[in-house]
Amino acid sequence: MRLPARLLPVAAVTAASALLTGCFAGAESSAGPSANGDGKRVRLAMMQPPRSGLSPLSDDAFKLSRWSTAETLVKLDADGDARPALATKWEQSGRSWTFEIRDGVTFHDGSELTAEAVVRSLTRAATASPKPRILDGVELTAKAEDGRVVVTTAAEDPLVPQRLSSPQLAVLAARAYAGKTVNPVGAGTGPFELTKVNGTSSATLDRYDGYWGGRAKSPGIDVKFVPDGTARAAALRSGEADIVEAVPVSQAAVLDQDLITEVPMPRTNTLYLNTEKGVFKDAGLRAAAREAVDAQSIVEGVYEGRADVAEGLLGPALPWAAGLRSPVRRAEPGDPSGRSVTIGTFTDRAELPEVAAALQQQLQKAGFRVKLEIREYATIESDALAGEFDAFVLSRATVLDSGDPAAYLYSDFGSDGSFNISQLAEKSVDAALDKASGAKAGAARRKAVIEAEAAVLATDAAVPMLHERVIQGDAAGVTGAAHDPRERELVTAATYVK
Template identity: 80%
Template sequence: MRLPARRLLPATALTAASALLTGCFTGTEQTTDASGPGGKRIRVAMLQPPRSGLSPLSDDAFKLSRWSTAETLVELDEEGDARPALATEWRRSGRSWTFTLRDGVTFHDGTKLTPETVVESLTRAAGASPKPRILDGVDLTAKADGDRVTVTTATEDPLVPQRLSSPQLAILAAKAYRGKTVDPVGAGTGPFELTKVDGTSSATLDRYDGYWGGKAKSPGIDVTFVPDGTARAAALRSGEADIVEAIPVSQAAVLDQDLVTEVPMPRTNTLYLNTEKGAFKNPALRAAAREAVDAEAIVKGVYEGRADVAEGLLGPALPWAAGLRTPVEHTEAGDPAGRTVTIGTYTDRSEMPEVAAALQQQLQQAGFRVKLDVREYANIESDALAGRFDAFVLSRATVLDSGDPAAYLYSDFASDGTFNLSHLTDAGIDEALKKAAGTPAGDARRRAVVEAEAAVLAQDAAVPMLHERVIQGDAAAVVGAAHDPRERELVTADTYVK
């Protein structure tokens, strides 16, 4: 891939970044511990602060996974197939799956992994409100079966093992569930123990020497939450951080390219159109918006070529999708005739406001009048879910939870999906989604997934614009940092700083 020319940060940007770094990284000086290969703690700069007190029943679960502190019964390999984790094997009988637990696993509080603790974790997740996305449309129960755990669903579900790999179904010690909220501090099973959380500013993890998989190579992890992308990039440049996630494309070119890793990922930047009310209740105006979007211009102008123009909701991280697609028939576009629409998006990913501004210009050229509402994600998500915008721009992971896109499609486009930003209600789409969800893994399931994707695209409920790439920064002294397209791993037991 041809990299864009190097550019220097303006002096004002450098000054702002320095000020942010001074505040964000105070007290995160590198410390050493001779007991590890590198002997140094790993300093990590993360994009988004916790939204729900690091509850595993929220998207915060992926932080716990990326820090290797909370684990699941099952993991996914690079192909998205299930492999053993806290469970060593499983077998299916109709609607039930029986999992054999790994021997010798202890939680960070010293208690043992038992069928009862597994059942409690899964039961709390299944009964949560809202449910974890991975359980959208799934009625799941768990019970202890001797020294095993049996998971049963209301209907036959060929993806139960993949679902149980979701970080939102992490298994925690009983102490985590004693209050009204789930507290993961000192309750995981991973190589690092979460010992302290300082609100939305930082988190501390120490090596857990009783880890069933062997001693971690680093003595611990010091996490700082830095929503500002310029400050995160500057943290890598200045040596304030060892690993930096989600480097903005605007900053990637000014970094030492030897420190930057770029990987196509199953994340699509999508314009969700509100089909329930407002201008985009009209299918013809949704079609007009779709036709107005120039995704290639956004890729070149905002992402500096570090993204892929979308051909559908599923991108190059799922290469099988492109070969199965057929042309989609759309509604004929109507005339916007000065209709006013409001587009919402968030500041947590620095590209999003720029994407919204580009869309504003493109839609205005087509005849719409466009207002923007841009806030931090924590302050805008509830309004988006409540349908208070005509459109919403979101960077959405398409296989984040199960490694299979059917769950994402259901969550975002089913009538009862819990993340239905388009407020779409369509019996034909619901049927296509249910067919995809119930088809056994393999080629038939993939065809059903692509058919469901086509049904959504035909309604112009969402306009996929581009597929993002992971841009991660690792200091030269970092060894073994994970570069995970699904954003489940970052620091593992094998990661350390020389």
């Protein structure tokens, strides 16, 4: 039985603190005030270590973005609309978009940002294998023309600017592409230069005084990767970290409430069911699993009420979604008696093993025989994508890349989607996804997105359970840390420690 956070044994807290002892040692001398009177360096405890050597073509791109070291042509505002970044303006003509490149920008190695540099980065991403997921289903080419960048897609795409806001399409200096893999060290344009990476344990960034947007308030960032959630919370409690991302719900109650911020996330905790093989190839047994899930008890028992029960794949972070939904027709539940299934999930998000354990009990009560397989994400992702599990529990951001959920729906549920854990190949779903992907931004697109969500839900390939809220810890001396639902910003040029 799970102990309430406030009743955790002293030994557990002590052990967690021990994991952090010396965590930021070695940065101690640089953590103090800089010689010119600026704030101290920011000590940052992050949840997941790099999985792909910090390549921007992987999910590691979001670390580069959250450290304000790599930048994109476009950024998104709070409403998900495109705003200037390394590009100052753009216009569409059919399948092509022309972007004006900002003057006076230099990379961290001193080289100049040019249209040719932008084309090099976009071309590397567009021709990568696998592609960054923001380009799932998109054929994109880029060329330099009179100092501007012309981006052309195979089909007219109303979301090209939003796509180019994805951290996976960051623009880096030529040096980043010298080898077979993309190396972002010393190659960004942001207010902080990535100067050192120590495998999966730490990273160091120093202020880049030539930043086009103005000098950062902090002299640098010292990053430690701390997968253990209790240890991250202990780092905030002990003062060893200034900013802690993804504080586990189980730890939030024992922290000073003035030091934590809770933000509804466009992130859904979903049970993905394998539609290609095994027990859940049967639509009736998928329906039986869906009926067995009691999301409310998971919200109360695992998340201590710090989450929202899901009514669909898209949650309250997209407030327009609920008002557009209609009832979904689904298959009738079959008889699961004695059918054996394996549910996979990972340890990197502290709540997921508990969610899996709760699901095990709920499905067993319905008649299934359930085995759990729980590992670190780095060792389980490939098996999940290959369809090696009957079911998989995943916490998934729904507007991570473009600010538009159509990309997430295509990636996770399209026949050609790069993150199709459910192995779903359904013509009606593909047709709805194509319609949503091609719709113009605005009311028509939102309506098409909800229709695509309904098409997915009708298959029971995914059982959305809850929408998460992110809990971030900021020490008392931290000023200007970002609290970003999209998980793109964290330490910015305005962030410093008093």
